[in-house]
Amino acid sequence: MTQGKLCNKRPVNTEEELHSLLADKGGKSYYEEMQDLDVDASEIASILEKTLKSRMRTWLEICTHCGLCADSCFFFLANNRDPEQVPSFKIQSTLGKLYRRKGGVDNEFMRMAMDTAWSKCTCCNRCGLYCPFGIDMGVMFSYLRGICFSQGFVPWELKIGSGMHRIYRAQMDITTEDWVDTCRWMVEEHEDEWPGLTIPIDKPDVDIMYTVNAREPKHYPEDLAEAAILFHIAGENWTVPSIGWEETSLAMFAGDWEGARLQVESVYEAMRRLNPGRMVVTECGHAYRATVIEGPYWAGLASGKTPVETFHYVEWVVEALRNGKLKIDPSRKIKEPVTYQDSCNYVRNGGLGDIAREIMGYIAEDFREMSPCREHNFCCGGGGGLNGIGRYRRERNIGLKVKRDQILATGAKLVITPCHNCWDAVRDLEEVYRIGIRWSFLKPILLSMVEIPHHLLPKE
Amino acid sequence: MFGKVLFATTATPACDNAAHVAFNIAEKYHSELLIFHVLGLPSRGFSPFVRDARTGEEEYYDQDYIQWVEEELKNTYAEQLARYPNARIMTMAGTPHTEILRLARKEDVDFIVMGAHSRQERTGALGYRQAGSNMQRVARSARCPVLIVNRPCTTCLWYFSNIIFGTDFSRASYSAFLFASKLAREIGSRLYIFHALDLSAMHAGKIFSQEEIEDQIKAAKEKIHRIYLSQMQDYDNVEMEIWEGVPYMEILKYCREKNGDLIVMAHHTREIDPEEALLGSTVEQVVLRASCPVASVNRPDKIQEQRKTR
Numbered sequence: 001m002t003q004g005k006l007c008n009k010r011p012v013n014t015e016e017e018l019h020s021l022l023a024d025k026g027g028k029s030y031y032e033e034m035q036d037l038d039v040d041a042s043e044i045a046s047i048l049e050k051t052l053k054s055r056m057r058t059w060l061e062i063c064t065h066c067g068l069c070a071d072s073c074f075f076f077l078a079n080n081r082d083p084e085q086v087p088s089f090k091i092q093s094t095l096g097k098l099y100r101r102k103g104g105v106d107n108e109f110m111r112m113a114m115d116t117a118w119s120k121c122t123c124c125n126r127c128g129l130y131c132p133f134g135i136d137m138g139v140m141f142s143y144l145r146g147i148c149f150s151q152g153f154v155p156w157e158l159k160i161g162s163g164m165h166r167i168y169r170a171q172m173d174i175t176t177e178d179w180v181d182t183c184r185w186m187v188e189e190h191e192d193e194w195p196g197l198t199i200p201i202d203k204p205d206v207d208i209m210y211t212v213n214a215r216e217p218k219h220y221p222e223d224l225a226e227a228a229i230l231f232h233i234a235g236e237n238w239t240v241p242s243i244g245w246e247e248t249s250l251a252m253f254a255g256d257w258e259g260a261r262l263q264v265e266s267v268y269e270a271m272r273r274l275n276p277g278r279m280v281v282t283e284c285g286h287a288y289r290a291t292v293i294e295g296p297y298w299a300g301l302a303s304g305k306t307p308v309e310t311f312h313y314v315e316w317v318v319e320a321l322r323n324g325k326l327k328i329d330p331s332r333k334i335k336e337p338v339t340y341q342d343s344c345n346y347v348r349n350g351g352l353g354d355i356a357r358e359i360m361g362y363i364a365e366d367f368r369e370m371s372p373c374r375e376h377n378f379c380c381g382g383g384g385g386l387n388g389i390g391r392y393r394r395e396r397n398i399g400l401k402v403k404r405d406q407i408l409a410t411g412a413k414l415v416i417t418p419c420h421n422c423w424d425a426v427r428d429l430e431e432v433y434r435i436g437i438r439w440s441f442l443k444p445i446l447l448s449m450v451e452i453p454h455h456l457l458p459k460e
Numbered sequence: 461m462f463g464k465v466l467f468a469t470t471a472t473p474a475c476d477n478a479a480h481v482a483f484n485i486a487e488k489y490h491s492e493l494l495i496f497h498v499l500g501l502p503s504r505g506f507s508p509f510v511r512d513a514r515t516g517e518e519e520y521y522d523q524d525y526i527q528w529v530e531e532e533l534k535n536t537y538a539e540q541l542a543r544y545p546n547a548r549i550m551t552m553a554g555t556p557h558t559e560i561l562r563l564a565r566k567e568d569v570d571f572i573v574m575g576a577h578s579r580q581e582r583t584g585a586l587g588y589r590q591a592g593s594n595m596q597r598v599a600r601s602a603r604c605p606v607l608i609v610n611r612p613c614t615t616c617l618w619y620f621s622n623i624i625f626g627t628d629f630s631r632a633s634y635s636a637f638l639f640a641s642k643l644a645r646e647i648g649s650r651l652y653i654f655h656a657l658d659l660s661a662m663h664a665g666k667i668f669s670q671e672e673i674e675d676q677i678k679a680a681k682e683k684i685h686r687i688y689l690s691q692m693q694d695y696d697n698v699e700m701e702i703w704e705g706v707p708y709m710e711i712l713k714y715c716r717e718k719n720g721d722l723i724v725m726a727h728h729t730r731e732i733d734p735e736e737a738l739l740g741s742t743v744e745q746v747v748l749r750a751s752c753p754v755a756s757v758n759r760p761d762k763i764q765e766q767r768k769t770r
Contacts, residue, residue, distance in 0.1 A: 022508065025520050157508070185565055189601050192759070219502050219554055221562075390509065 004033025012163025027156025044103030145255030161250025244270025
């Protein structure tokens with residue numbers, strides 16, 4: 001049985017393995033090794049037998065190839081209506097075949113399945129909304145990724161990403177010390193301007209436990225400071241856990257279900273340890289999907305719910321605006337045309353579309369909807385891990401055209417993107433297509449217009 | 461005051477003038493010098509790509525790349541390094557201002573030196589109206605003084621002979637004063653305390669009577685005596701001046717008249733979004749136009765710390 005030194009079916013569990021993968025520039029040797037990677041047909045058959053249950057079997061069998069899903073897929077639209085980009089074709093030619101052949105496929109097939117699962121689908125689940133039978137190709141692609149991962153057919157960056165979660169319980173190499181120190185640093189940096197500002201760590205029995213995306217402490221620590229300042233202004237009793245602070249899941253994007261379980265369990269453990277009233281997740285879409293929607297099932301929680309009630313950041317914002325904990329200065333509302341990028345993971349798949357509109361009502365004078373929008377909105381173009389995979393850069397950039405045209409049609413030059421993936425995709429879109437737009441999370445926008453209670457101002 | 465100096469560089473000609481000053485200061489004060497370059501912006505979500513700060517090319521953030529850039533840095537500053545080898549070259553991928561502030565905190569540096577902006581093509585104030593956003597953010601948030609060098613320093617012969625301290629009487633300005641007065645005392649330079657009465661509203665049609673102006677000048681004079689001169693005790697190598705006009709113009713004219721080789725000010729504007737701060741605050745205008753380095757000091761930490769340890 002051929003298993004590569006870097007490319008193999010073993011998940012990454014040690015720093016040593018992680019560093020050797022990282023040292024392989026662009027995954028060059030990794031993908032070379034993949035060409036010779038053995039496929040264990042009986043193992044795939046056994047996985048299919050145990051986990052491909054009646055819902056997905058039915059979906060695969062009842063698809064009539066009517067093609068109604070075609071126009072729902074942004075890849076189909078962006079690729080000149082290529083029939084090979086029709087979602088039903090994409091899933092039937094991969095998972096469908098795998099199922100019909102009972103796992104009897106070869107290396108070339110698995111590489112094709114990997115390329116399809118990661119570069120032709122972002123698991124945005126839009127097709128499921130348009131299929132007359134409700135067949136959700138996104139769900140099935142997510143499942144297919146798991147099978148690919150089990151055989152070692154996974155994009156290099158996501159093998160690394162899932163390893164990061166397994167080793168650090170974060171998508172990046174951030175230790176507990178790094179995280180705690182970043183929190184302290186942000187307080188130091190802003191306490192002059194905001195006397196009394198704190199980022200309480202591991203404070204039990206508070207109202208809110210706040211959790212983030214690892215990219216915030218790593219690259220955008222101001223985001224953490226902004227969250228702290230907004231909680232401070234709103235007078236919230238809150239904390240961050242020293243362990244279990246990371247919400248995201250590249251393991252989910254990789255199809256590494258074991259890694260995904262380990263990651264969410266660290267967050268659930270923090271909930272149990274600190275006993276907060278609820279948890280608030282930062283402005284991230286897939287983090288919400290991983291930890292709030294899918295995570296409880298990975299962790300085998302019978303309720304299907306997180307141990308304490310969980311809010312996406314937009315839900316906290318709207319609550320604070322409604323009850324006056326955050327008050328917007330009407331003169332500082334956004335005057336220019338502005339649009340909102342509905343994240344697939346918390347709008348289509350999380351039902352928070354109304355909340356996004358309500359927030360825009362508070363903060364913008366000229367809000368322009370994209371068309372389509374809300375649960376019908378298209379993926380930003382970089383979801384499902386696609387933003388981070390070098391092998392599929394070209395495919396990703398082609399897919400961005402749909403979002404580009406949607407934004408252009410609104411006439412807005414500012415896009416509110418309360419999701420890290422969307423934020424990245426819109427930024428990259430500007431870099432690739434130069435349409436002259438700006439993009440922002442909600443936190444800095446709110447801070448620029450919120451009324452500051454007099455007693456919180458620094459005394460000169 | 462200059463025990464550990466962090467020189468944050470884009471490693472492009474935009475920072476050549478800053479490099480000159482950074483190495484000169486390190487040499488004169490026998491500082492430990494950290495040469496820090498933020499390689500590029502982390503890009504593409506979680507991926508290990510970096511958009512190189514100098515070339516704009518996409519690179520893999522790995523050991524090869526880091527070594528290559530560090531080698532380039534050594535070449536860029538080969539001449540200075542030959543003269544002053546007590547320097548450490550450090551790199552990091554990230555958002556420049558974040559990584560500069562993170563390193564300054566981690567290494568507990570006493571002083572940061574940086575260029576005004578990363579644009580290579582222009583160094584004057586005419587072509588654009590704002591200074592670099594990284595510089596603004598570092599200057600605003602750093603715990604230690606930040607020396608910003610934009611144009612070649614024509615008066616920097618001795619580091620420093622004539623220190624111009626510009627004040628708007630804010631709390632942050634007091635920190636700037638602590639630094640300026642301490643520096644003057646330690647190296648025996650002449651300290652000029654300067655305030656400009658802001659008459660820029662005149663352009664908008666608000667007319668001040670001469671009496672009003674004179675009253676305000678008188679009040680400012682009293683403030684300077686009360687807040688600053690009273691702290692100088694026996695140090696008499698100091699003078700003060702109050703002029704009226706557009707503050708950044710006045711301080712630049714005053715600096716030129718006094719052969720200033722260092723301007724010390726506080727940079728405490730809340731507005732850091734370049735879109736919003738199109739005109740720039742006084743300190744940005746001074747930074748862009750001054751022919752000597754500008755030290756931005758907002759916080760007393762590093763200055764008081766040293767006072768305690770002495």
